[in-house]
Amino acid sequence: MDFSEIVATISDISIFLPGFFIIIRRNLKGVNRLLSAIILVTLVRNLVSMVIEYLREYLSLDLNTLFVYNLHNILLFGLIAFLYYTQIKGKIWKWFIISAFLVFFCLALVDYQTILYWNIDRFNKFSYPVSGFFSIIFLLLYFYQLLKELSVPNLSDYPLFWFSTGGLIYFSGTFFMYLLIQNFTKNPEIGRLYWPIDAILSIAFNILAAIAFWKMPSTT
Secondary structure, three states: OOHHHHHHHHHHHHOHHHHHHHHHOOOOOOHHHHHHHHHHHHHHHHHHHHHHHHHHHHOOOOOOOHHHHHHHHHHHHHHHHHHHHHHOOOHHHHHHHHHHHHHHHHHHHHOOHHHHOOOOOOOOOOHHHHHHHHHHHHHHHHHHHHHHHOOOOOHHHOHHHHHHHHHHHHHHHHHHHHHOOHHHHHOHHHHHHHHHHHHHHHHHHHHHHHHHHHHOOOOO
């Protein structure tokens, strides 16, 4: 395997790190349950993608993983929007989050083939950059209110702080890359340059997410 394949494999496996802490921190409630849902959705995506890749390579089945990624992106952004809807204060900002999700969902449906056809060979044209853009805004709003109100005495012990830090690193680092996402399938050479960046940022997010779950109280 070359460098990009090694990094991609580590990235896929790294999601099991926060997944492990989800198992340890049983009976999560409230916002912590939402955080676990975000991780589990991505974990399922990676597992399904691995199975599809196995079937393609060893059974020569005509399957594609991009359909799974396109559906995952829509579900993931819905969970992220709901998470920060519950955390960001102010009616105006809550209506902004609702409006952002509706705009995102409508734009994703414009390229409906990528979410309806299981063997599609391209990414959704709009959902990735739009979800990244709005996610960055949600995260910045959350950090602004968190730091302004100083309602958390020790940020290093606050799970959502670690999770949001990882999210901001990932979405900020991949935003401009996702503006060019359609070129990745058309030109594999471009993909070989950019996908390792996405994988490294995913690893960073998963490590910070694991710290977030580690900081959560254990319940039985």
